[in-house]
Amino acid sequence: MSRILVVDDEKLIVKGLKFALEQDGMEVDCAYDGAEAVEFVRANTYDLVLLDVMLPKLTGFEACKEIREFSDVPIIMLTAKGEDEDKISGLEFGADDYMTKPFNVLEVKARIKAIMRRVSNKNSGGRAPEVINCGKLNMMTDSRRVTVDGVEIRLTSKEFDILKLLLCNPGKIYNRDDLLKAIWGSGTPADARTVDVHVRRLREKIEEDPGNPEYVFTKWGCGYYNKR
Numbered sequence: 001m002s003r004i005l006v007v008d009d010e011k012l013i014v015k016g017l018k019f020a021l022e023q024d025g026m027e028v029d030c031a032y033d034g035a036e037a038v039e040f041v042r043a044n045t046y047d048l049v050l051l052d053v054m055l056p057k058l059t060g061f062e063a064c065k066e067i068r069e070f071s072d073v074p075i076i077m078l079t080a081k082g083e084d085e086d087k088i089s090g091l092e093f094g095a096d097d098y099m100t101k102p103f104n105v106l107e108v109k110a111r112i113k114a115i116m117r118r119v120s121n122k123n124s125g126g127r128a129p130e131v132i133n134c135g136k137l138n139m140m141t142d143s144r145r146v147t148v149d150g151v152e153i154r155l156t157s158k159e160f161d162i163l164k165l166l167l168c169n170p171g172k173i174y175n176r177d178d179l180l181k182a183i184w185g186s187g188t189p190a191d192a193r194t195v196d197v198h199v200r201r202l203r204e205k206i207e208e209d210p211g212n213p214e215y216v217f218t219k220w221g222c223g224y225y226n227k228r
Contacts, residue, residue, distance in 0.1 A: 006018060008050075048074045048115060074156075080100070087100075136148050162224075199224055
């Protein structure tokens, strides 16, 4: 049974999402402010977190940032309609995806299932080796861990998936559309800026000098690649 954390200070929204997700056999916990959300994630294991932006105590952005310090659980941010800056900020703080309010609960359920399916498929292995070495960087694909010079680096699920795709296909250049389809799936509402944000955050975490990368390179006008 999948376990979901729903975080929103509007109790009617929480109640509706909880009912809808439980109808699909999911176990749902509820939190009503950002600080409570962080403590729930710290104390429990979740398959995904639905996190509203406008929350008391800690905003959704602040909660997302704190959660990313100790967990790579997939996070979908819930933002006000048309607030593009909220979407970009959510990705900057480590969210995997976003949805705008008001939303269709059927789309919410479909988005949750798609993210969990991709995570499950990637965790199940495949042809990729258990450990991928690239200079000082080591990736353990089964446990989804990355170290650089022996120090573990906390990556979000999307950052990990982008890095894994590039490391497993050295020399192949992926443009933004390629990465959107491979990592987010076809039909995603994410766009090119989403890819750029995730690549920038990934570089900030794994590169000693993000302006002179060793692992994630840019082919100007074409896309991203790894030399390995």
